[in-house]
Amino acid sequence: MMAAGLAAEMDDFLMYFILMEKVPLGSRTVEPGKLCCMSEESYLQRITGDQIPAQSLNVTVLEDNALIEVDVNVVQPLSKRQAALLLAIPNPTERLGCFLERGLLEQAVQAEVGQRVLVEHEQKFYPALIHYVGNFLDNSTLLPPVYFGVELEGEGEGRGQNNGTHKGVAFFKCKKNSGLLLPFNKVIFSGVAPSESVAPPPPQASPLNPVNQGDTVAFFVEDKLKQGLVISSSHQADGYVEVLPEDSASSDLLKIPLDAILKEDIISEDGGTPSRDFKSLSNGALKEEAPVHHLEVDSLVQIQYKEGELAYGTIRWLGNLAYSEDTMVGVELEEEKGCTDGVWQGHRYFSCPPKRGIFVKLKACQPDTRFLSSRECQPKSLETEGYSKDESRRISGKVPPLQGAAAVDILEGDMKGIQGHCNSCYMDAALFSLFSCSSALDCLLFKPSPHPDGEIQRTLREEIVNPLRKHGFVSADSVMMLRHQLMQESQCPSFTTSEKDPEEFLNLIMQRILRADPLLRLQSDGQRVQECYCYQIFIEKQQEMAAPNVQQLLEQSFHHSNLKLVEVPSCFIIQMPRFGKEYKMFSKILPSLELDITDLLLDSPRECVVCGQLAAFECSDCFKDIILSSPGLKQYCTLCCQQVHRHHSRGGHKPLPLKVPSSFLKAQGVKKVPREKLELFAVLSIETSHYVSFVKYGLEKGSWMFFDSMADRCGSENGYNIPRVTLCPEVATYLASPLTDLISQNPREMKGVAKRLFCDAYMYMYRSQKMALYK
Template sequence: MMSQVETLEGKIKKLTDELATERGAVKAAVRKTHVYEEVPGRHVTIGSMVECGGNPTHYGVIKWIGCLPGSTATVAGVELEVPIIDSVNNDGVFGGIRYYHCRPRYGCFLNVFVLRPDMRFSEPQGEKATKQPVNPLGPFDWDGTAEGENFIMAPVKVMDGVHTGLKKGIQGHHNSSYLDSTLYGLFAFSDAFDHLFMELIPNETGRLIKRALLMIVNKLRWKHVVPFDAVIVLRKELDKFQQEKGLESEEKDPEEFLNLLFKHILYVEPFMKIRRPSGTDGEFFIQLFVDPDENLIPSSQHLLWKMFKEQTITFKKQPLRLLLQLPRYGKQFKSFRGVIPSLELNIEPVCDGYVEAGSRDVGNDVGRLQLLSVICIETSHYVCFTKPGGSGADEWVFFDSMAERPDDIHNLPEVTNCTAELNEWVYGKKDLARCTLKDLPALVRRFVKDGYLYVYVNQEGIMYGDDGDMY
C-alpha cells in the first residue's frame, strides 16, 4: 500500500515538474517576443485606424504590434469594426497567450505589410504624408462592457466631478456632432428612452446598429467618455440603409437620424398621436410653425399652445415623450430673438377630452412633461444642454463633442457644468426680454438663441409604464 502511495506521489511530482517546465517555456517565449509601439518603416502605430484588405475591405484599429513566438515576421493585432462571422473565435489570444483584448470574432493577427492607414480619413492626394497622430482618448475599449443582447446600464442620477471636464462625453469626428449631441441628450443621464433597446430587430444590419448603440450608451454611462471609433462603427452601419444615405460621413440633422432609427431600424411605435382636421397621425416630433416675431423671446409652452390653437390640433392621448422641433435660430433662419425652453410643459389643455380646472383632479400631473435636454445648432455644429439626474433635476451641463482640436485629426469632447448661469439668467429673476443677447454669457446665449430640438419626458409616467393604448 505504501509503495502505491509513493508511486502516485512520484507521478504527481513528475507532472508538476513538466507543467512548471512548460510554463517556463511559455514565459521565455513571451519574453523573447518583440513588441513595438509602431510598425517599423510605416506610418501606423498602436491606436491607428487601418484598412486590412479583403473583399469587401475590412477596417479596424491596431491594438498590438510585435513578433509572435517562433516567428521573425512583424504582425499587428487588430480589432475589426465588424466581426468576421466565419472566422475562429479570435479575441486577441494566439497560441494560448493573450496579446490584447477585444470581443470574440472581432480580432485578427495580420502581417503589417497588408495594412495601410484608413483612407477614409487620409489627407488629400498630393499632400505630404505625415505620421498619423494617436487618438488622445485611445481606441474604443470594449472590455468590461456587458455582452447581453438587451443589457443596458442604468444612468447616474447624481452628478459629480467624473462627469465634467475635458475628454468627457462622446468624441466628435468628421461631421458627427448631430449624432454625438443627440445620443448624449437622450441617454447620458436619463433612462426615458431605454425602452428602444427592448425592441426585437428582424434583420442583421438592424441588430448590428442596436448593438453599436448599446455599446456607446453603456460606455458613456460607465466610463463617461466614448472615443470616436465607436461612433464610426455606428455610422457605417446606419449608412447601409437605403432610406438615408450619407450618414457615414456627411453632416445631418438630429431628426434625420432619429426618424431612421425609430421608423426603419427599431420599429418603435410613435410617441404621440396628433389629431388634425385632416385626420389623426402617429408622430415622433412636433415641428413648431408659428408667425415669426424677431422682437419676442417666447417660451416653448407659449409656442406650443399657440400653434395647436391656431391649427386646431390636439393630442389624442397625453404622451410620455415629446420631441419639440424649433426653427433654426441662425442668421438666415431667425424667427425670434430666442426661445426660452419651459422647464415644464403643460399639454393637458391641448389634449382630447380636456376638462377645465375646477371640475377635475388638480393633483393629476399626467399632462405635464419635464424638460430633459436642449439640442442647439450654431451654423452647422450641434451641441447639447442636458440635466444630470434626469428631467426633474435642477442641475445643467453643456456638452460639445468637438470642444478642442489637439491635432489635424482628433477632437476632444468636453462637458461643462452650467447650472449657475442658466438658473440665474434663464430661470431666475433676470428679464431676458430687456437684455441684448450679445451681452449675455456665451452659454446662456447659445441656450436661448440656438435651440433646435427640445426633449421633454414624463418620467413618473414612464417609471410606472403608463403608456396606455396609443390607438
C-alpha cells in the same frame, strides 16, 4: 385599519419607490429618501385601464407603515433588491444620495458571497471578504433590509465587532473580533484585489520595515511566490500597498495586504538572494515579454491601471530606474488616478499636477486606442477593418443612465462624451442628449429588433450607450460604424460624410430601422390620428412675443394647426421655429423647465380659466383675447362661458363643447382637475452649422452640463477631435432671472455657454416620469 390593509396586500406582488421630495403628512412631513410600496394590482388600477391616469398614488411608508398620498412625479421606482439594500441605510438623506449616485447601488445588487472588498470602519478602509448577504435584525418589517457580513483582513483583523454571530445567532463564521455587518454604502466593491487567496509569508513587513515606493517585494498568490514593484505606498495606513507584478505584461495593479508582503531587504538579511536575482524566487519561469510598441516621450498611451479599468495619459519621461531591469516610463494621466507629481524615490523625473503621475514599465503601455481609429476613420476603412466582428469594446447588458454626482464623476472633462468626426455633431449631440442621463428612449435599446441580426440596435446599445454610461467616453469610430450601418440600410451614401439634421437621424433610426412605436399621436378636427416622432413648431411671427418660452410656442402652434394630443407622450421632442441652420424666428427662446400639456390633450378633463371648475366648452376664438388672461388656450365651465360671451366683442365666437370622460366624473366628482406635466431633460442647440447639447443631470436647479463633441482638436489634418463635457450652473441663474432682464440681456454678455441655450436652441426634449414607468 392601516396594518390590516397592508397585511391584505402582502400576498400581492409589491412595487417599491423612493421619495424624491418631502411629502406632508398631517402636522409633520415625510422626508425625501423614505421608502414606500404599494401592490402592483393597486398601481395598475391607478395608471391604466379606461380611466384617466392618476396623478397620485396611495403608498405605504416602509419604516412606520404610514399610508400617504404622493404625486407620481415625486417618487422613483425601485426593484425589491434595491429597496432592501437602501433600507439598511438609516439616514433618509444619505439614502437618497446613494440612490442618485446609482453606481455603488448597482454594484451592491450584483455583489456575492466570496467577493473581496474594502470596508469603511473607524474612519479607515480595510480589506475584507464577504461571507453573508442578508438581514440580521430581529424585526418583522414588510421588507427586511439587506446588510453585508464581512471578515476584516490584513491590518483590520481583530478590529471588528463579532465573529459572525449577532445576538446569539450565527450568520457566518470568521476570526474572533474580525466580523462586521454593514450597509452597502460602507463597502467598496470595485478596484480591490482579485479574489485569489493571498497567504502571508513570514517574515512580514512591519512598521520597523516600512514599504516604500519603488521597493521590490514578494508575495504569495495561490501558493506561488511572485514578485513586484511597489507603485504606491500611500495606503499603508489602510493596511495595503499597490504592487505592479514583475511577470505581468500589463500594468494591472494589485492591492496586497501589508501582512502578505515580503520585502527584498528582509530576504537579503536572511541570506536570500540579492535584488538582481530576486526573480529566481518565483515558482516557474516568467512570461515572455510582450512586444514593445514604438512609443516615445509625448506619445499618447493607455494603461490597464486596475482590473477592468483603463487609464489614459501622455509619456513625459522614458529611461531606467533602480531595482528594475525593464525600461520604465513616467506617464502624466488625464485623471487623478496616479500617486505622484513626477517624483520617484525623492528624485524628480518630470512635472505634472499631484496624483496625475505614475511610473510603469514601457511594455505595459499601449497606444491610446481612442485615437488610432479616428485617424483612419473613413467610410472605406469600416468595410475592411471588420468592425462588426470586433467584440472587444462592446459592453453588453443594461447600464443605467447617469444621475447626480455619478454623472459628474464619469462625464465631466476632456475626452468625455462622444468623440466627433466627419460632420458627426448632429448625431453626437442627439445621442448624448437622449441617453447619457435619461432613460426616456431606452426602449429603443431593448425592444426586439425587426431585423433578424439586430446589428444596428446592438451597435447603438453596446458600442455607444453602454460605454457612454459606464466609462463616459465613446470613440469616433463607434459612431462612424453606426453611420456606416445606417448608410447601408437607408441606401444614402452621404450618411458617413455629410451633416444631417438630428430629426432626420432620429426618424430614420426610430421609424425605419427599429420600427419603434411613434412617440406622438396627434389629431386635428376629428381627422385621422397622425403619428410621428418629433414635432415641428409652426406659427406666424408675432411682434409682441419678443422672448417667448417653449410653453407659449407649443400652445400657439397647436392652436394654429388645430391639433390635440391623443395621449400623454413618454418623450416629447420639439423642434423650434427656425428654418435651416441660419434663420431664427426669435432671437431668444426661454426654456420651460416644465411643459403643461393638460389643455393640449384630446378628450381630457380641463379647468375653467375663470373659476377653476371643470370646463365644459373650449373657445379657440378667445385664444388671443388678453382681457381675461395672457394669450393662450381658453376653456370655460357652462356658466362662465355664457358670461364671457355676453360681451359684444365676443358675440361672434363659437365655443365648442368638450368631451369629459365619464370615468373621470365618477372617480373625481368635483375635485380639482389634475395637471399633466412633462419635464425638460435636454436641449440641442446649433450655432452656424455645429450642434451641441445641454443635459439636465440631477434634481438641483443648477444641475446642467454642456457637451461639445468637437470642443478642441489635437493635431491638424491627421489629428483628432477632443470632445468635452463641462458643468454650466450659470444656465440655472439665468432661468431664475426676471423676464424683463432676460429680454434686455445682451447675448454677448451672457456668462459661460448660456447664450447658446437661450439664443441657439434647435430642439427641446421632454419626458413624462409617469408614462416612463409603464410605456
